[in-house]
Amino acid sequence: MGPTRFAQWMRDCKQVLLTDTTMRDAHQSLFATRMRSHDMLAIAPHYARMLPGLFSMECWGGATFDVAMRFLKEDPWDRLARLREAVPNIPFQMLLRASNAVGYTNYPDNVVRYFVQQAAQNGIDIFRVFDSLNWVENMRVAMDAVIESGGLCEAAICYTGDLHDPKRSKYDLKYYVNLAKELEKAGAHVLGIKDMAGVCKPRAAKELVTVLKQEVGLPIHFHTHDTSGIAAASVLAAIEAGCDAVDGALDAMSGMTSQPNLGSIAAALTGSERDPGLDLDAMQSLSHYWEGVRRQYSPFEADMRAGTSDVYNHEMPGGQYTNLREQARAIGLEHRWPEVSRAYADVNQLFGDIVKVTPTSKVVGDMALFMVANDLTPADVRNPAREIDFPESVVQLFRGELGYPADGFPKDLEARILRGAQPVEGRVGATLAEVDLDAARTKAETAIGRQVTDTDLASYLMYPKVFTDFAHHRKQFGDVARIPTPAFFYGLSDLDEISVDIDKGKTLVIRQTGRSDTVDEEGKIKVFFELNGQPRAVRVAKAGLQGTGTARPLAKDGDPKQVGAPMPGMIATVSIKPGQKVKKGDALLSLEAMKMETLLTAPEDGTIAAIHVKPGETVQAKELLVELS
Incomplete structure (x- = not known):
């Protein structure tokens, strides 16, 4: 079924269609989306057998792409291929940041097209395309690439503000309707509503979906986060208004900064006109699996115990909330989190009340942390007499490297940040020279010392350094994705034993038998193992022996030198x-x-x-x- 016929089927379907986000977006409840493929692949075949009626599975793209290489030392393309093999009967969906692809900056147009082509060829069916400032002009290259590749193009409107707040009339119904019509003209097959912060209240969701159904002829897919604790009410309101598809996460991975509970939504609709027709017992059974898995990621959980209405003040995307708290912790500001939250809202107003989603949300977060770390107020930021070294991401934003909001940035702040430099005119992608893909391939091969595949090249084009570091790690240690999660994150204690499936029918039994107490001249000790009964020893650095250097003096306050x-x-x-x-x-x-x-x-x-x-x-x-x- 082609994309156009698929979209027609969505519109004609009386049941509401459900997308399971557990394997991608639900990871927002786990810091930095660190879900390992080892845990995904163990359950994936059961999805294929038990929930074949899902509209889609969101399992790739967005932050998971670089995190897989950066933190988990996994190949995101290998993850996709293995999931596709395990689940051949449910459409796969990914998040695509338009001209940012799966990165944090704009890429040349041919790089975006190449990445989309590889994603389509390797298993992605539905591309949710969005722009971090709702600039349709910035979405067109990615949308055209999806359509040309044969994928289903779900063009998303990022929801922000409050439809019913008279003080924020910038984001009213007319704003969203005009965007939807632009996306329809640009060739979108499906219209997405991306409520990344979970601030679309039930009344707003119902009114927005009702009007969009009247004004455009596209099926509508609603996505939200449950940071407030009442997002399921918004989902049900959207369904009542005629929404065609909605997102949710299975019970054990739902709630808070993740998506609302998919099983509960399905149960609430049982017997109604919009009954999704899914097996509730099957959903519960799969959730039991995720409940066990989630325990292994407890150190990465945010320090958040319940939903918070504060999200309506700061409007942080669900995927950023946990990340920003970790950033605050890393730079010693954890105890000042309420100040960071308030600063985030202040920065949004300083920047002109912009759409906040990756990568613009990262810039707002950077500035919020910068302000709190340096005890800056909004008045200080505006004060032309106060010398401030703005974070580079803020300079890039006001330079236009991420695009422009519909009404531009505040001119006084723009002049202060750019210090006389001129912003980019028009779409940044149009000013970037196309990348010579053959030359890039040669450069990548030189960097990692082997031939690169087409998907390797796509990774290198997105993240040259991250991919190079990952390739060197893979060359030295092999495919660590096959190691069970507890061993990967926490290592083995003495006499611990694990089984690693290194290939079909080939299992390696690893047992740690002890360690030496002697520290060598490099600060390392020997750790002893048995691999299928054969003794092995490796040298590893002993914790606590680094970082004994002399502390630097502190700069004197008020001394400009x-x-x-x-x-x-x-x-x-x-x-x-x-x-x-x-x-x-x-x-x-x-x-x-x-x-x-x-x-x-x-x-x-x-x-x-x-x-x-x-x-x-x-x-x-x-x-x-x-x-x-």
Whole structure:
């Protein structure tokens, strides 16, 4: 069935169609979407047999792509292929950030087209395409690529604000209807409503779906998060208004920053006109499996015990809430989380009340953390007399590298952040030169020392460094995705034993038999194992022996000749040399902290007297980095 006929079938179907997000978006309740393929593949065949009536399974794309390589050391394409083999009868759905693809910046058009082509060829059926500022012009290349690849293009409107708040008339019904009509003209097969923060209240959901059903001829798919604790009411209101498909997560993985409970939604509709017709016992059985799996990820859970109405104030996307709390913890601001939450809302207003979803939500989060770490108020940010080194992501946003909101950015703040530089005119993708794919392939092969596949190239084009690091890890350690999750995250204690399926019919039994107490000159000890009864020994670094270096002095408050670290992080680049003359505003170095990069500039004219750091070194807040004379 082609995409057009599939969309027609959706419109004609009286039952509401359900999408299970447990294998992708429900991971938002687990920090950084760290669900391993080992746990997915064990249950995947049972989905195929027990829930064949699902509209789709959202199981790929978005943050899961880079996280698979970055943290889990897994190939996201291999994950997709193995899931596709295990579940041949349910459509697979992915999240595609339009011109950002599955990254955090705009890519050249041919890179986006190449990535979509590979995703379609390797098992993705439905592409939920969205733009982080609801800029349809920025979505067209990705939408065209999906349509040309034969995939079903679900173009999504990102919901923000409040339909019934008279103080925020920017996001009214007319705004959403105009967007929907633009997407319909652009060739969308399905219209998605992406309520990434879970702020679409039941009354708004019902009214929005009702009007969109009247104004456009596309089937409508509603997606929300349960951060508020009442998202299921919004889902049911959307269904009552005629919504064609909705998202949810199985019981054990639902709630809070994840999706509302899919099993409960199905049960609530049993016997009604919109009964999805799914086996409730089967859903419960699958949920029991996820309940056990979730326990293995408890260290990554957010410190959140219930839904919170505060989401209507800060409007953080469900996928960012847990991540931002972890970022705050990493830079020593965990105890100031209420301030971070308030700062997030303040930054949104400073930026002109924008749509907040990856990657724009990351920029708002970067700025919120920056403000709290440096004790800045909104008045300080606006004050032209206050010298501020804005995070690089904020500069990129106001430069137009992520696109533009419909009414632009506040001009006074734009001038302050860009410091005389001109923003990009029009769509960024149109200004980027096409990548020579053959040259990129050669460069990737040189970097990892082997031939790369077409999907390897797609990974490299998205994340060159992350893919290169992953490839080196795979070369050294093999496919660690096959290791059971407890062993992967926590290792083996003495006399622990695990079984690893290294191939069909081939199982490796690994038993740790002990360790030495002697620490060698490199700070390592020997750990002893048996592999199918054969003794082995490996040398590993003993914890607690690193990081004994002398602490750096702190920069003196109020001394413009001393540049200190605004927050803990790692030195990414150093752009200066001792003796070099600099002018106020010249770049000195950049600091990375949990994906946030901050460019530090010269506070005044002078000469570089001393540089106390090198790229790759970690620093603590307020440590002295550079001295001027």
